[in-house]
Amino acid sequence: MRLRHIQIGLWIMAGLAALAYGALILRPQMNAQTQETTFQPAFSLADSAGQLRTTDEFAGKFQLVFFGFTNCPDVCPATLSEMAQVMDDLGDAAAKVQPIFISIDPERDRRLGIDSFTQAFHPEILGLAGDIEATQAAAESFRIFFAREDAPNAAGGYTMSHSSALYLIGPKGDWLRQYDYGTPATEILFDLNTRL
Amino acid sequence: MKNTVLALSLLFAAPMAQACETFTIGDISVEHAWSRASIGTDRPGVLYLEITNNGTTDDALTGLTTPAASMPMLHETVVTDGIASMPHAASVPVPAGQTVVLSPGGFHGMLMGLTNVLKEGETFPITLTFEQAGSLDVSVDVLSMRVEAAACDDAK
Numbered sequence: 114m115r116l117r118h119i120q121i122g123l124w125i126m127a128g129l130a131a132l133a134y135g136a137l138i139l140r141p142q143m144n145a146q147t148q149e150t151t152f153q154p155a156f157s158l159a160d161s162a163g164q165l166r167t168t169d170e171f172a173g174k175f176q177l178v179f180f181g182f183t184n185c186p187d188v189c190p191a192t193l194s195e196m197a198q199v200m201d202d203l204g205d206a207a208a209k210v211q212p213i214f215i216s217i218d219p220e221r222d223r224r225l226g227i228d229s230f231t232q233a234f235h236p237e238i239l240g241l242a243g244d245i246e247a248t249q250a251a252a253e254s255f256r257i258f259f260a261r262e263d264a265p266n267a268a269g270g271y272t273m274s275h276s277s278a279l280y281l282i283g284p285k286g287d288w289l290r291q292y293d294y295g296t297p298a299t300e301i302l303f304d305l306n307t308r309l
Numbered sequence: 310m311k312n313t314v315l316a317l318s319l320l321f322a323a324p325m326a327q328a329c330e331t332f333t334i335g336d337i338s339v340e341h342a343w344s345r346a347s348i349g350t351d352r353p354g355v356l357y358l359e360i361t362n363n364g365t366t367d368d369a370l371t372g373l374t375t376p377a378a379s380m381p382m383l384h385e386t387v388v389t390d391g392i393a394s395m396p397h398a399a400s401v402p403v404p405a406g407q408t409v410v411l412s413p414g415g416f417h418g419m420l421m422g423l424t425n426v427l428k429e430g431e432t433f434p435i436t437l438t439f440e441q442a443g444s445l446d447v448s449v450d451v452l453s454m455r456v457e458a459a460a461c462d463d464a465k
């Protein structure tokens with residue numbers, strides 16, 4: 114009887130060890146997958162003039178893409194400031210980089226004006242605000258997340274949560290990497306310069 | 310001539326110095342209060358500052374009022390698994406002997422219902438309410454959209 118208890122105990126321990134081992138070997142693989150498997154994000158979204166802009170247009174250039182909304186006074190200006198600083202510091206190489214701001218609150222942003230927002234940071238930043246379906250499709254293709262959250266105290270009764278990283282797309286349209294929120298402009302610049 | 314240069318440099322230094330001004334009530338002092346220039350009045354503005362509690366009792370920032378906005382609130386930006394959201398914060402704790410910073414990507418004042426355009430180079434008043442120390446009037450510097458921190462020589 115006693116021996117049986119020990120046996121069960123050993124089996125449980127062996128099981129736990131196997132699980133832990135599985136987690137250890139699986140996790141790096143999952144990371145490697147998101148980093149190494151290339152995919153080609155795409156968008157087809159209206160600019161402030163209502164003209165449809167697509168990923169193909171920027172073939173041959175690097176694209177630096179951020180998803181946000183213009184009613185966002187904290188994270189979005191901070192990131193667009195970084196973007197603007199990178200563009201300034203790239204000098205002549207800036208011609209090889211297209212910075213893009215994609216609205217995840219497109220209806221309100223079309224009404225408020227997307228260009229007035231992007232232009233306040235840098236003249237080169239292209240602001241896009243498509244319809245809801247096209248925005249959802251772009252988000253899916255970049256594998257990012259956004260959601261509308263009811264907030265009775267917020268302007269219009271809602272606010273948005275959204276993936277806050279910057280995404281780098283290569284000249285052939287491949288997803289290259291992301292720069293997490295808060296990555297200093299100097300670090301982004303350094304990384305870009307190794308690629309340009 | 311020397312005096313003119315001095316007077317001129319003081320004149321230009323004055324607007325910069327303001328965000329570096331320290332406002333004090335009881336054990337609480339506040340400095341580096343700044344905001345970003347706004348585009349019109351339709352989008353919310355923001356408020357950042359540094360609070361130091363020089364006392365031995367914990368305190369908390371519990372509210373804001375300002376003629377610059379009809380609905381100022383405390384928010385905290387939270388980034389979880391790469392996703393940013395900014396829920397309402399009931400208060401910002403300021404523990405005894407510590408400095409708490411409201412800065413991009415963290416706690417901030419959310420100035421909804423701007424009454425006027427916030428123009429770079431201007432200032433506006435805001436009243437901070439602390440649980441223990443009471444009310445403190447602070448002057449906020451409006452800086453460029455692209456600024457990410459108050460420009461003070463003593464900034465940590």
Ligand SMILES: [Cu+2]
Pocket residue numbers: 186187384385395417418419
């Ligand atoms: Cu906020």
